Amino acid sequence: MGIKTDPTEHFPKPKNDLIIRAALGQEVERPPCWIMRQAGRYLPEYHEVKNGRDFFETCRDAEIASEITIQPIRRYKNLIDAAIIFSDILVIPQAMGMKVEMLEGKGPHFPEPMRTVEDAEKVLNYHVDVLHELDWAFKALTMTRNKLDGEVPLFGFVGGPYTLLTYMVEGGGSKLFRFVKEWINKRPELSHKILDKITTVSIEFLAQQVVAGAQILQVFESWGGELGSEDFDEFSLPYLQRISKELPLRLKELGIKNKIPLTIFSKNSWYALDKLCDSGYDTVGLDWSWDPKEAVKINNGRVNLQGNLDPGVIYGSKEVITKKVERMIKGFGGGKKNYIVNFGHGTHPFMDPEQIRWFLEECHRVGSA
Template identity: 60%
Template sequence: MAAENLKNDRILRAARGEKVDRPPMWVMRQAGRYLPEYNATKGNNDFFAVCRSPELASEITLQPIERYLPHIDAAIIFSDILVVPQAMGMTVEMIEKRGPVFPSPLRQPEEIATKLKEKVDVAGDLKYVFDAIRETKKKLDGRVPLYGFVGAPWTLLSYMVEGGGSKMFCEIKRWVFKHPEESKHVLQRITDVVIEFLARQVEAGANIVQVFDSWAGELSPADFRVFSLPYLRQISARLPQRLAELNVAPVPMTVFAKGAWFALDELCDSGYQVVGLDWTYDPAEAVKVARGRVTLQGNMDPGALYGGKEAITREVEKLVRGFKGAKGRWICNLGHGITPGVNPEDLGHFFKEVERVATEVYKEF
């Protein structure tokens, strides 16, 4: 995307392992409910109706950029990982104070034929996402790069079988242990859609992409290697191939496998340029495991933002110094998405404190 003449490509350089003057920063769910401007824009509109409106989605995407520039280094398109199951034929509703709900989840393998489309028209069924990306790129005018994203196959299948979020994951565990081959079949179908979806996002203008495996930590190490990692590897291997077919340049790829602390070494060899860390990792230990193979992203506990400015400063000191050994191969982020009750001013303090501490640390390399 060099021809785009980005005014700030810090995050792309860090993702490629190139020299940066300070850690690039963004946070997951940065366009969302913690911002009063988001709540004003969304109003009483249905969540997925907002996702399907390129105008509203682009407006919401830009809200944290307008608020936090020049400290923030990337936008992420406002959408949801569950647009993929919707495109595959499933109904998903967003229920206030409950979250996403599938009224008719997958509960038996024989339901695959009746509840999932045989062929998914990604370019058509998810056109609203690509239109939102194009609209956002116009409004960004090169100020910062734009992230595209998708849910990982294992996480999407978990939602599709559980029928929403879960604490016990009984239904998906029943599926994978009773029907392992059928599970792999559906995971492959999801993977094929995910790759095309990411490719079309990049074609529309996304400068970097992230794969969210939000429920990776619900798998044992052995089961992660069966039901998650092979499909994550497929995505990283096949996406550049698909982009070449579309005559589109490759972009950096990030994998965020929440809770999969046991797989960090394997994730560093899984074909992604960036590996996201949740807040349960010790930064210095993660740097040792990574051994410079990838850029790391993360990983302050989002809950620290509830502690006020003194607590944020204290945590930022530990965070920046913890990633010092990465020698610039670090994208600063939280260890999970920002939560609704956070004061936006406290997030701004987080960004400013990272810059302050990093000014000293980054002089050393």
């Protein structure tokens, strides 16, 4: 039996692999920079290309999704060290048979959320063919990887299992999280069955994103902080650990030879940082509520940390941005090892692109010092 060929060998070789080296724990010349939601509504060119199309229609058009992904790389040439594919975490519920809409000004909406045992059975019994259901996502990744031509590495991503369960049950965003809290407390066994299926689908989706061209991956457990510590240990952490443990095995089966760095970002999960640093991920993303020095102390060199500027700082003066960047990078130890620059959450639609340019330039200046 011959040696399996790596399906990614034909892609352009990286010209800037700074973020890959940093994510693998190597010492680097400066901390790499990228921003969550860096491709999106704050950029005028995004609105020109989207041209009034529905959000998910935009995601499913490989040419348009690819163009939007590359826009910040083009605008901030040599300032951003990674692209992240233009998509959404809710493509997994869609692949599992649920309808999801993106309402302008309101966000995601599930017309038929999962509220009964019968609803859950439909989801559990739905056969998910990841390659077929999410074919458009893989096309966009492959096209983007080739268009980037090695300029920067390309991120793929997925939503954390508990976060996806939350959306599936709540039917959209929430302030009270009434329905999902009722769900996990009334139906813990059924909750685990659904979380297990979401995790299985997510692992395959992440693995196939790598085959399609992704070079680094992130898991967004956006609602992790809505759980108490004990519930986080039951309904979130085990499934995040399953991803970090089983994904490398699946990648090996698919013939991927290089290690693919994996990041976990669990927003507002302040009580879980120590556990997340031991959860099998290469990088742990931090929201802006963290004092960098305190996070570094808890991490104690185990993994890389990513973040964590409050996005709202971008509304301040250039002097304020500079001061906060200096404080952040210094707090993370100077950034030459175990650190990746990012916001503590995503960009806002109202941000001035030139303020973000200043932020990136200052990150380069301070990080290279």
